């Protein structure tokens with residue numbers, strides 16, 4: 001009997017990720033059965049509502065418990081699981097099948113770290129100029145196996161490119177509207193009203209373009225999004241992305257502690273290189289246009305980092321740039337298992353605004369920096385997810401695969 005993979009059953013004390021169902025105690029088995037049924041049913045129902053739902057039924061499931069037929073013979077079911085109450089499929093509570101990332105044109109694993117630093121040049125006054133080019137395009141994207149969403153995108157991806165600059169840089173963004181309706185890029189940051197990216201100030205019509213220009217400030221973990229009306233429609237369709245402004249360490253010269261933190265935040269320094277940094281944009285998708293989300297995720301693809309856990313070296317600290325752009329639901333959250341973290345609300349301070357917490361909530365457009373250390377932990381898969389259970393079951397579920405030579 002091949003073991004059944006249970007990625008959603010996160011036991012930090014269990015090193016193997018594969019557990020024989022025969023070893024499960026009845027209580028956990030009942031628990032699993034209930035939650036699997038709930039999560040599985042939701043995703044399967046969704047798949048059925050799509051026009052291309054076949055991918056939910058890939059035939060490469062592990063044998064044995066892939067069957068959901070009641071009354072499977074005892075010989076094929078030595079653990080005695082009651083299939084009438086369970087739906088243990090390959091991947092358990094997570095999605096089944098594969099998203100075609102190549103077709104999407106973006107990959108959730110690469111998206112974690114693919115900072116866009118722009119084209120860099122030096123201005124006569126010595127400042128750094130960073131120039132970006134962003135195009136709005138309409139594009140169908142696959143957000144869970146077989147579930148497609150008619151997105152509006154920046155540069156063909158959702159979330160849009162993670163723009164990363166340094167405090168004090170002059171930022172110039174040429175925004176080209178290649179769609180059939182007006183759009184903008186509204187940046188969260190300090191800038192003039194002319195550059196705000198709202199109707200009347202930087203809203204190019206179809207086929208037109210606009211160039212935004214401002215000095216990057218304040219440092220922090222920020223975002224940009226379309227601010228055309230109706231706003232909730234333009235945002236939930238996928239027009240958003242992260243905008244990170246690294247602190248300029250030279251501005252912290254008078255405080256050695258802040259200087260060290262600023263150096264560790266500034267991409268390109270040896271101090272920053274020691275960190276494992278990831279961008280995580282919490283989002284949702286209304287796939288049946290009822291103004292509620294049917295899929296939740298970090299960086300758009302349901303269960304992406306559960307099916308493919310994020311490998312981290314426990315000897316190096318983790319820094320997550322966390323942004324919430326979820327439409328319709330007022331609050332989203334980030335909850336870590338088996339560990340606690342420090343948090344910097346908006347990323348605009350160099351000392352934590354919350355210390356030693358394991359859950360943080362964010363309203364729409366709220367964001368912050370999460371700093372985690374697994375240095376003292378044993379290896380394993382450490383789960384993190386929205387603590388709204390519904391969001392987790394519908395896609396916002398992830399794991400760190402912690403490894404290394406630590407304690």
Ligand SMILES: [Cu+2]
Pocket residue numbers: 182183184226227228234235239
């Ligand atoms: Cu728009």
